[in-house]
Amino acid sequence: MNLLIHPATELYGTVTIPGDKSISHRAAMFAALAEGRSHVRNFLPGGDCRATLGVLRGLGVPIEEVSPTELVIEGVGLHGLQEPAGVLDCVNSGTTMRLMAGLLAGQPFFSVLTGSSQLVKRPMGRVVEPLRRMGAQIWGRQGGKLAPLAIQGSPLHHLDYALPVASAQVKSALLLAGLYSNGLVVVREPGPARDHTERMLAAMGAPVQVLGSVVTSERPRRPLAPLDMAVPGDISSAAFLLAAGLLAPRSRVTIVGVGVNPTRTGILDILQAMGAQVQAQNLRQEGGEPVADLVVEHTELHATEICGDLVVRAIDELPVVAVLATQARGRTVVRDAAELRVKETDRIATVAQELRKLGAQIEEFPDGFAVEGPVQLRSAAVWSHGDHRLAMALAVAGLVASGPVLVEEAECVSDSFPGFEQSLQVLGVELGLEE
Numbered sequence: 001m002n003l004l005i006h007p008a009t010e011l012y013g014t015v016t017i018p019g020d021k022s023i024s025h026r027a028a029m030f031a032a033l034a035e036g037r038s039h040v041r042n043f044l045p046g047g048d049c050r051a052t053l054g055v056l057r058g059l060g061v062p063i064e065e066v067s068p069t070e071l072v073i074e075g076v077g078l079h080g081l082q083e084p085a086g087v088l089d090c091v092n093s094g095t096t097m098r099l100m101a102g103l104l105a106g107q108p109f110f111s112v113l114t115g116s117s118q119l120v121k122r123p124m125g126r127v128v129e130p131l132r133r134m135g136a137q138i139w140g141r142q143g144g145k146l147a148p149l150a151i152q153g154s155p156l157h158h159l160d161y162a163l164p165v166a167s168a169q170v171k172s173a174l175l176l177a178g179l180y181s182n183g184l185v186v187v188r189e190p191g192p193a194r195d196h197t198e199r200m201l202a203a204m205g206a207p208v209q210v211l212g213s214v215v216t217s218e219r220p221r222r223p224l225a226p227l228d229m230a231v232p233g234d235i236s237s238a239a240f241l242l243a244a245g246l247l248a249p250r251s252r253v254t255i256v257g258v259g260v261n262p263t264r265t266g267i268l269d270i271l272q273a274m275g276a277q278v279q280a281q282n283l284r285q286e287g288g289e290p291v292a293d294l295v296v297e298h299t300e301l302h303a304t305e306i307c308g309d310l311v312v313r314a315i316d317e318l319p320v321v322a323v324l325a326t327q328a329r330g331r332t333v334v335r336d337a338a339e340l341r342v343k344e345t346d347r348i349a350t351v352a353q354e355l356r357k358l359g360a361q362i363e364e365f366p367d368g369f370a371v372e373g374p375v376q377l378r379s380a381a382v383w384s385h386g387d388h389r390l391a392m393a394l395a396v397a398g399l400v401a402s403g404p405v406l407v408e409e410a411e412c413v414s415d416s417f418p419g420f421e422q423s424l425q426v427l428g429v430e431l432g433l434e435e
């Protein structure tokens with residue numbers, strides 16, 4: 001599917017956005033381990049989270065889809081997962097594969113995790129190596145660096161591990177393995193990676209503790225309590241609509257029910273540093289997570305520098321930050337973001353390659369990029385490379401180009417933001433879809 005985006009002059013309205021991808025994955029996985037029936041509302045029915053549901057079903061977890069966004073999950077308990085008859089397909093989802101690797105390492109059975117051609121190129125050594133230190137038996141291509149991963153569950157023991165990169169996926173995999181370990185698992189974080197696992201497992205009664213940048217988990221003495229929660233809206237999806245509202249002249253956009261966990265709000269800090277005012281209204285709690293309504297208006301932006309912990313707190317938003325930077329006065333510089341190179345695509349290379357087709361001035365570094373602005377973007381055809389966040393960032397760029405922008409292979413937006421096109425239309429964007 002190709003998405004044709006027309007330039008916009010005035011975006012106005014109120015939208016809700018789908019549930020948070022990271023929280024949806026965790027809600028489904030952890031509910032499966034609980035004793036009793038969990039209710040999860042506003043579950044993200046995107047490709048990545050649906051992959052998690054498929055894997056859990058393969059492990060014998062009964063999941064009823066009351067609607068695409070409402071799940072009833074019959075928890076099988078910490079020791080109730082069953083050996084899968086076939087391979088477990090994580091499709092495009094790195095979160096599914098890495099978290100499940102941690103969970104499966106301590107199960108008394110054999111399992112195989114695989115995924116799309118995109119996923120089997122992404123680094124898995126970062127979870128395999130520390131899990132092996134705990135005693136896990138995991139095999140993969142290139143000595144365990146790449147999927148498919150074959151896991152023979154085995155007894156796990158104590159681990160004290162300093163993460164080489166700030167990664168919530170690796171942290172979460174180790175914390176999950178810790179639930180099946182004979183000793184304490186201690187994870188030391190170099191930066192503030194998202195903490196949804198810690199919050200949710202602790203709320204379910206698991207012995208997961210956070211002391212500054214050190215997180216521990218161990219074998220629970222009692223069953224995990226089931227969940228009854230609504231997943232907050234995904235701030236990583238909201239980022240595209242915030243960017244749209246900031247860039248299109250005479251705009252005012254309200255996004256209702258957005259998760260504003262401080263480990264995720266780097267984008268709000270970046271927008272503020274670029275001169276934008278994002279108002280957070282109706283601050284409340286949902287499912288143990290802070291939630292707010294976000295309001296933005298069109299703003300003339302200026303450049304900023306992004307590095308260090310801020311990168312960790314905004315890692316998935318950096319493609320759309322690059323688009324914002326094309327319209328901001330000055331040179332916006334992103335550093336310390338080498339992790340972008342191992343996302344769904346090498347997002348430093350693909351963002352630079354595609355934004356240049358629109359006339360952007362962007363320089364690549366090994367660990368980031370610099371963008372000169374403002375420039376008038378031009379009408380062109382661009383390619384998503386099968387990367388949902390790149391597709392949506394390019395669509396936002398189309399709102400301020402001199403003519404229509406065609407985003408090729410845009411069906412991947414539904415990996416994280418099903419309904420993205422409709423949300424843009426509600427705000428007044430003129431767009432076309434071609435098969």
Ligand code: S3P
Nearest residue numbers: 022095166167168169170315316
């Ligand atoms: C995620 C963590 C981040 C993020 C990804 C989702 C998660 O990846 O980029 O989209 O749900 O834990 P890393 O943990 O690899 O940094």
